[in-house]
Amino acid sequence: MRLATAEIDINALRHNLAIVKQMAPSSKVMAVLKANAYGHGLVKIAQCLQGADAFAVARIDEALALRAGGLTKPIILLEGFFDSSDLPILLANNFETVVHDENQLAAIEACQLEAPISVWLKIDTGMHRLGIEPEQFEEFYTRLKQSPNVKADTKLMTHFPCADDLNNHFTALQIASFTKLVKGQSDALCLANSAGIIGWPDAHFDWVRSGLMLYGVSPMLDCVGVDHALKPVMRLKTRVIAIKHVVSGDRIGYGGRWTCKEDTTLAVVAMGYGDGYPRHAREGTPVVIKGERYGIVGSISMDMITVDIGSNDKSIHVGDEVEMWGPSLPVEEIAICADTIPYELLCNITPRVSYDYQADG
Incomplete structure (x- = not known):
């Protein structure tokens, strides 16, 4: 995998x-x-x-x-x-x-x-x-x-x-x-x-x-949702590596940064600041799994991120693909969530991330 x-x-x-x-x-x-x-x-x-x-x-x-x-x-x-x-x-x-x-x-x-x-x-x-x-x-x-x-x-x-x-x-x-x-x-x-x-x-x-x-990234201010006819070149993706059921009151991740307000289900994804993902992305920063958006909860670790998938847990399984940014989730939006700029996110990709170059025709 x-x-x-x-x-x-x-x-x-x-x-x-x-x-x-x-x-x-x-x-x-x-x-x-x-x-x-x-x-x-x-x-x-x-x-x-x-x-x-x-x-x-x-x-x-x-x-x-x-x-x-x-x-x-x-x-x-x-x-x-x-x-x-x-x-x-x-x-x-x-x-x-x-x-x-x-x-x-x-x-x-x-x-x-x-x-x-x-x-x-x-x-x-x-x-x-x-x-x-x-x-x-x-x-x-x-x-x-x-x-x-x-x-x-x-x-x-x-x-x-x-x-x-x-x-x-x-x-x-x-x-x-x-x-x-x-x-x-x-x-x-x-x-x-x-x-x-x-x-x-x-x-x-x-x-x-x-x-x-x-x-494929807009250089303009207030660029989210503005169409310059550009197409994202990078799709940063990973996989779900664990499904975790938690109950109301459980504290998630390093420092117990996030506390469950109700019983829910978490997807643990193989991505972290060791891959170049921004450590300070705020709670709720989206990822895309099976075409749906879910929010990040808890501290972003070196190798893993936890995502609240709520009542949708039955449709998400270990091995499912997770888009961190790309055509379905503009890197400009993630930059706003991390209080930074798209340039930094793209340039911070670390050597342990695999590259897959694709072209039709």
Whole structure:
């Protein structure tokens, strides 16, 4: 019996890529695969996204894993490189790098490379995390253009902190300030992340960076129940491993966190924080068994969760499948129950969870 399993729907993945292209038909698509493709499996997901124009990762080891997996598309390092010794590796593997500070620019200028590399210059328009200040743009841009270590096709980018909120006008201000700053340049522009793709079509430009939406999860605020035509790629599932009858007054799990108000029946399922399920999911967080929703009760353990199945106990048996999130139970909803975000839930899947990649046709 397979217990904790992440079932990955490749058809849904490709459907979501098609939605990105439909929303931004004039843009090239950068598929963001950082953090093990948001918990979905880095190399396998990349191999199934041949329709993307490029891949993007956060760290050089992720990029190297893609090359080792046979991926030949352009790969962009979103955080750039961290030491001048990385530059020959970038060149040898045809990696493209973001440049966001003086140290990176100086390292490129000082390095002796056998051929130039591709650079994405990141401008900070209000995220205040990575990126050069707008007043530094002319200097950085000129130095990159003059460096023999940099290809002529320098690309320009920024990042949105508030694009998930359509009522927050800061994104519009960022778009306006960025386009004003780079006016007159012929280089390719990249502004929109997943939220920008969905909510801010004026930000699409030459490239879009699709991350969370590729995996069928909405990046927008108040997203539960909103249809962006995306399909969940991951179905996290497990099995019932025990049926337990309890009576009124019984206290359930570590710390006796939950007390039975009446006689009931519990299903014990093989899932816990050791698999990446959020330990602080509140009482009543739903799971789906045989098409019906039931609420979690008691403390979430490392390996097990208890679910109140009440008077339905006769229809549920040991070995029955339990969906923790997926097409019948959006991960966005579980994130709300755990006071977190879908990104964290997907990225926290642990190595003991089995992966099952499925595709029709």
